[in-house]
Amino acid sequence: MSANKSIKNVLVIHGPNLNLLGTREPEVYGKMTLNELNDEIKQYAQKKNVKVWFFQSNHEGVLIDFIHDNRTWADGIVINPGALTHYSYALRDAIAGVGIPTVEVHLSDIHKREDFRKISVIQPVCIKQISGLGKESYLKGIDVLIEKEMKV
Ligand code: DQA
Secondary structure (H helix, E strand, C coil): CCCCCCCCEEEEEECCCHHHCCCCCHHHHCCCCHHHHHHHHHHHHHHCCCEEEEEECCCHHHHHHHHHHCCCCCCEEEEECHHHHHCCHHHHHHHHHHCCCEEEEECCCHHHCCHHHHCCCCHHHCCEEEECCCHHHHHHHHHHHHHHHHCC
């Protein structure tokens, strides 16, 4: 019989340069600011009875510390690692090391851009990668975590 465990606390982590959303290459990432994006994620999560905890940093080690510091109580992670996606083995190891179900998300479609963006070193330690759906990538990321936990 499945346990029907419910997911309660999700870390939503934004990596380097995502603090500039709204003005950063709007033709690629849209005009929504990070605060507006977080508001939409929060509203969506509330409807699903999930509490979201937001964090953004431009620094690899600070992102890793945040994951470590919250590892004992977080039920899931939705992370947009920004450019760290493509080369950060340290971030990958942090995600693997804490063992929290993690979804990798991207606003743009990383598979339809420069070749270096097609590679994610993070994806193998995530339960799913969602790319190219704008803010919906994050919302679907929450759904994936909910669906995964329901099957535990
Ligand atoms: C991004 C894609 C990355 O390649 C890029 O470095 C980013 C944003 C996205 O959300 O589309 O910073 O993760």
